[in-house]
Structure formats: structure tokens, C-alpha cells
Amino acid sequence: MLRFEHVNLSYGGQNILNDISFEIQQGQFAVFIGPSGCGKTTTLKMINRLIQPDSGHIYLDGKDISTIDRYELRRHTGYVIQQIGLFPNMTVHQNICVVPKLLKWPKDKCDQVVRELLEMVGLPYDQYAHKYPSEMSGGQQQRIGILRALAASPPVVLMDEPFSALDPMTRRSLQLEVKNLQQRLNKTIIFVTHDMEEALDLADVIIFMDHGHIVQMAPPEEMLESPATDQIREFLGKHHTGPSPAELTVDHFMRTGIVTVNQNRGINECVSRMQHYNVDTLLVVDEYRRYQGTVSIADIRLTGHVVKTIGPLVRSTTPVVHVGDNAKECFDQLISSGFPYLVVLRDDQTVAGIVTKTSMASAMAEQLWG
Amino acid sequence: MNDVLMSILHATLVHTGYTLVCVAIGFVLGVSIGIGLSRLPTLSRYLLPLLSILNTVPGIVFIGLLFIYLGLTPATVIIALSIYAMFPVLKNTVTGLSGVDQQYKEAARGCGMNQLQRLWRVELPLALPSIIGGLRMSTVYTVSWAVLAAMIGLGGLGDFIYKGVSSNNNTLILQGAIPAAILALTLGALVDLLQRYVTRRTMGKGGVMK
Numbered sequence: 001m002l003r004f005e006h007v008n009l010s011y012g013g014q015n016i017l018n019d020i021s022f023e024i025q026q027g028q029f030a031v032f033i034g035p036s037g038c039g040k041t042t043t044l045k046m047i048n049r050l051i052q053p054d055s056g057h058i059y060l061d062g063k064d065i066s067t068i069d070r071y072e073l074r075r076h077t078g079y080v081i082q083q084i085g086l087f088p089n090m091t092v093h094q095n096i097c098v099v100p101k102l103l104k105w106p107k108d109k110c111d112q113v114v115r116e117l118l119e120m121v122g123l124p125y126d127q128y129a130h131k132y133p134s135e136m137s138g139g140q141q142q143r144i145g146i147l148r149a150l151a152a153s154p155p156v157v158l159m160d161e162p163f164s165a166l167d168p169m170t171r172r173s174l175q176l177e178v179k180n181l182q183q184r185l186n187k188t189i190i191f192v193t194h195d196m197e198e199a200l201d202l203a204d205v206i207i208f209m210d211h212g213h214i215v216q217m218a219p220p221e222e223m224l225e226s227p228a229t230d231q232i233r234e235f236l237g238k239h240h241t242g243p244s245p246a247e248l249t250v251d252h253f254m255r256t257g258i259v260t261v262n263q264n265r266g267i268n269e270c271v272s273r274m275q276h277y278n279v280d281t282l283l284v285v286d287e288y289r290r291y292q293g294t295v296s297i298a299d300i301r302l303t304g305h306v307v308k309t310i311g312p313l314v315r316s317t318t319p320v321v322h323v324g325d326n327a328k329e330c331f332d333q334l335i336s337s338g339f340p341y342l343v344v345l346r347d348d349q350t351v352a353g354i355v356t357k358t359s360m361a362s363a364m365a366e367q368l369w370g
Numbered sequence: 371m372n373d374v375l376m377s378i379l380h381a382t383l384v385h386t387g388y389t390l391v392c393v394a395i396g397f398v399l400g401v402s403i404g405i406g407l408s409r410l411p412t413l414s415r416y417l418l419p420l421l422s423i424l425n426t427v428p429g430i431v432f433i434g435l436l437f438i439y440l441g442l443t444p445a446t447v448i449i450a451l452s453i454y455a456m457f458p459v460l461k462n463t464v465t466g467l468s469g470v471d472q473q474y475k476e477a478a479r480g481c482g483m484n485q486l487q488r489l490w491r492v493e494l495p496l497a498l499p500s501i502i503g504g505l506r507m508s509t510v511y512t513v514s515w516a517v518l519a520a521m522i523g524l525g526g527l528g529d530f531i532y533k534g535v536s537s538n539n540n541t542l543i544l545q546g547a548i549p550a551a552i553l554a555l556t557l558g559a560l561v562d563l564l565q566r567y568v569t570r571r572t573m574g575k576g577g578v579m580k
Contacts, residue, residue: 085477
């Protein structure tokens with residue numbers, strides 16, 4: 001539907017766009033996002049030839065747009081801008097009919113289009129068609145701005161931060177409306193925003209740009225799951241949920257900083273350590289810090305008077321898992337084994353942490369609610 | 371008495387004629403040159419101050435100069451007054467066009483209007499209040515400048531004033547001055563009406579521009 005091939009643009013010795021290539025399918029809602037000055041608006045304005053590339057080609061429906069008359073091209077491409085730009089000297093009716101009139105549609109066809117479009121966004125014709133833009137609220141004005149872009153039923157609609165000047169409530173309802181219209185009319189929409197939430201809500205595909213490069217082009221779910229760079233992760237901010245639950249490993253759920261004790265240590269030291277950390281069990285390791293088992297205060301009370309070191313009291317019945325093991329399997333093991341915790345070992349058998357029901361629950365809560 | 375009235379009426383008609391013809395010519399010239407200059411921002415940056423300086427050259431001097439070349443014909447007066455009538459319109463056309471908000475120009479471009487369509491459908495209508503403001507100024511000025519026509523013996527209400535001044539006859543002066551003042555007020559009011567109509571068309575019924 002829309003294809004960029006190695007598009008470059010520089011201005012005053014500065015590269016605005018560097019070798020931009022991408023393709024957007026018919027009926028897709030594509031959202032460009034990135035920090036200001038990243039080239040997203042420039043890219044958008046190339047599609048209706050408001051800006052000409054230095055080199056490279058842009059194809060619309062397989063046709064190089066540089067071969068299409070630019071006025072014709074713009075009349076068949078919807079364009080919505082942030083400042084709305086409804087002509088204040090024209091009524092709503094006249095504003096919507098700007099492009100059909102340029103295309104010399106007969107008057108009754110224009111009238112019909114205005115009626116249909118106003119009806120579609122829930123603005124009664126009789127009440128609104130003859131109003132001037134200055135008599136309407138910002139949200140209503142931008143609705144008309146969108147209708148103006150749709151009036152000549154262009155296959156592609158370009159939207160340059162159309163909602164960023166509106167209040168959050170209005171923005172939300174217009175976003176829903178646009179998504180709705182896009183799906184109902186099967187339009188290809190190219191949308192520029194700096195609001196990641198908007199991008200995630202609306203997009204079929206998000207194109208993240210920075211310094212005139214495309215950093216990542218992916219559907220919202222994929223971008224959320226595996227952002228290509230830290231910058232994108234930062235943009236995703238609170239929306240970034242990390243890996244999907246199925247891919248979580250036990251490391252996400254374990255408690256670290258676990259108190260261990262060397263197997264050669266005396267009973268007394270072991271007990272004082274338990275008191276100090278207020279625990280009833282310690283993990284026992286050898287001189288290379290490799291895991292040996294556990295020792296509990298109950299065993300020490302029972303048989304502590306007959307041994308000097310804790311070595312003989314060590315039990316190795318506690319289930320052991322390894323770093324990188326699947327979290328769900330570990331969870332099942334924890335529940336079915338009946339032990340209060342699992343020990344997580346690194347590849348060299350040293351202790352990485354433990355998984356308790358509490359650590360499991362708090363990690364799950366974090367996944368679920370952030 | 372009737373003779374006096376008739377001569378006043380006749381002079382007023384001649385005066386109105388001069389004014390309307392000169393303002394019309396000046397308006398057309400002013401708007402056309404204004405549109406031209408607004409397309410050439412670099413040129414207008416140098417040309418506009420120059421024109422303002424020219425504007426301050428007294429009308430008498432200009433009529434006198436033209437008189438040397440063209441002699442005692444209505445053309446002398448009409449050319450001189452038309453050029454003077456042009457200045458306010460020209461200046462306001464340039465200001466009005468350059469004051470059209472970028473968003474409307476961008477929207478017009480995005481809708482696929484060519485240069486002429488943008489000018490005709492968007493930029494000129496939006497600059498119209500400013501242009502009509504210039505028209506008002508030039509109308510009122512021209513009524514008073516047309517008095518100068520009498521200086522080279524071409525009639526109008528100036529006749530009474532010059533005769534009155536030279537013969538120290540206050541009645542005669544007033545016979546010229548009062549109709550001239552009324553004419554200026556009337557034409558000014560007419561332009562104001564036009565302005566109101568245009569403003570309403572341009573900025574919606576509320577008349578408030580965002």
C-alpha cells in the first residue's frame with residue numbers, strides 16, 4: 001500500500017532522514033513515534049509531498065508518488081493536523097466539502113457526503129452543518145477536521161498529532177472514534193504522535209524513530225514484549241510489562257541475599273546466626289560456597305548437644321531448582337512438594353536465592369499490577 | 371440661494387466622483403501589488419519602508435510634479451490621488467496576507483489547493499478584514515486629498531475652500547468644508563458596513579477569531 005525505499009533528506013548539512021525504508025499494508029493503522037526532531041512528521045509530510053526527499057522513492061499503491069501531480073495526490077490523501085486548521089471563513093459544511101469541491105463533485109453529492117459524515121460522528125446535520133468553526137469546541141472542531149480529511153474517501157489518511165492539543169477526555173473519545181472509523185471504512189491511517197499510550201491503543205504497527213532512523217517497527221504487543229533499545233523501553237514507561245508470563249524464569253520470583261552457613265561451623269555460631277536473622281532454618285554451604293543442604297533449629301534442639309559442627313545435622317530433602325528454570329514449573333513444584341520454600345542454585349551449585357510462597361505472590365503482584 | 375445649493379451639490383458630486391474613481395483604482399492597484407509583494411517576502415522587506423516614505427511626500431508636491439508633465443487635466447488629479455489611495459490598501463494587504471495563520475495555509479496545502487486556490491479561497495478571505503481596513507483609511511484620506519484638485523482648477527469641494535481662503539470668506543470655506551466632512555463620514559460609514567459584513571463572513575457569526 002505504502003512503501004518507502006531508501007528515503008533520505010538533509011537540510012543545511014544536517015541529516016533529517018537516513019535511509020528510511022518500510023512498508024505499510026492496506027487497512028493498517030500505522031503510528032510513528034519518537035522524541036521531537038526524530039523525523040516522524042517529516043516522514044509523514046513526504047507522503048503527500050509537502051516535503052520532497054533528496055533521494056529514494058515512495059510508492060503508493062505501487063505508484064511512485066513523484067510521478068503523481070502533487071495537488072491530485074493531496075486531494076486523494078486525507079490530512080489532519082494538530083492545529084486543526086478548519087477555515088474560519090467557511091461553515092462546517094463548506095469545510096468538509098473543500099476537497100470534494102476541488103475535485104469538482106456535483107453539489108448534491110457534496111451535500112450527501114456531509115450528511116453521512118456528520119451522522120457518522122453523531123453531530124446532527126441541521127444543528128451543525130451551518131455553524132462556523134469559532135462556534136464549536138476544540139473537540140468538535142477536530143471531529144470536523146477528521147471529516148474534512150475523509151470527505152473525498154481517500155484510501156490513506158495522514159494524521160499529524162491530531163489530538164495532542166485536546167484535553168484528555170476529548171482526546172480519549174476522539175481516539176476511539178478514529179479507530180472505529182478506520183476499521184469501519186477500512187482506511188490506511190498514518191498517524192504521528194509522541195504519546196506512547198495513544199500509539200499502543202491505536203496502532204496495528206508502531207514505527208519508532210530517532211535521529212532520522214527507524215529504530216524499531218513492530219506491532220504494539222511485540223514492542224511491549226521486546227523493546228529494541230533502552231530508549232524505547234523508556235518511552236514505553238509504565239506500559240512495558242517485560243516478558244510474557246510463559247517466558248518467566250524462576251529468577252524473577254526468588255528472594256536473594258539468603259543467609260548461609262559453612263558446614264564446618266559450630267552449633268553455637270549457627271544458633272546465634274539464626275537468632276540474629278530471626279530465621280529457623282539456614283542454608284548450609286561448603287568451603288567453595290556450594291550448596292549442601294539445610295539445617296533447622298528443631299534438629300539442633302533435638303540432637304545439637306551430641307555434635308560439635310552442624311555437618312551431621314544437614315538435611316538435603318528441600319527441593320532444588322536452578323536459575324533459568326521455568327517459573328511455572330517451579331511454582332507447581334513448590335505447591336506440590338509441601339515444603340515452605342525451594343532453593344535456587346546457580347550452575348556452579350552456589351546459592352542464588354530461595355523461592356517462598358510470599359516471594360512468589362509479591363512477584364506475581366508486580367507482574368500483574370506493576 | 372438655490373444657485374448656491376446647486377453649486378455645492380455639483381461640487382460634491384465632482385468630489386465624490388474623484389474620490390470613488392481614485393479609491394477604486396487605488397484599491398485594485400493596492401491589492402494586486404500587495405498580493406505580489408506578499409509572495410516575495412525579501413523584496414517587500416525593502417520595498418515597504420520605501421513606500422511608507424513615499425507616502426509621507428505631501429500630496430501637493432506630487433500633484434504639482436504631475437502637473438508639470440501632464441498639464442491641467444483630470445488625469446493629473448486622478449493619477450496622483452489613486453497612488454495615494456493605493457498606499458493604505460497595499461500596506462494592509464501585505465499585513466493581512468502575512469498575518470494569515472500558518473495552520474490555515476498548511477491545511478489548504480494539505481487539502482490539495484494550488485497557489486491560486488489557496489490565495490482565493492483561504493488567504494484573501496482571511497486577510498479581507500485587514501484589506502477593508504485599508505480601504506476605509508484610503509477612502510477617508512482621499513476625500514480630503516481631493517480638495518487639492520481645486521488647486522489646479524479642476525473643481526470639487528476644494529473650489530469653495532480655496533476661494534474662501536483667498537477672499538477671506540468664512541462662509542465659502544464652510545460651504546466646502548462641511549460637505550467634505552459629511553462625505554468623508556458617509557463613505558467611512560459605508561466601508562464600516564462592508565467591514566462588518568466581511569468580518570462576519572470571515573470569522574463566523576460570533577465574530578471572534580481563534
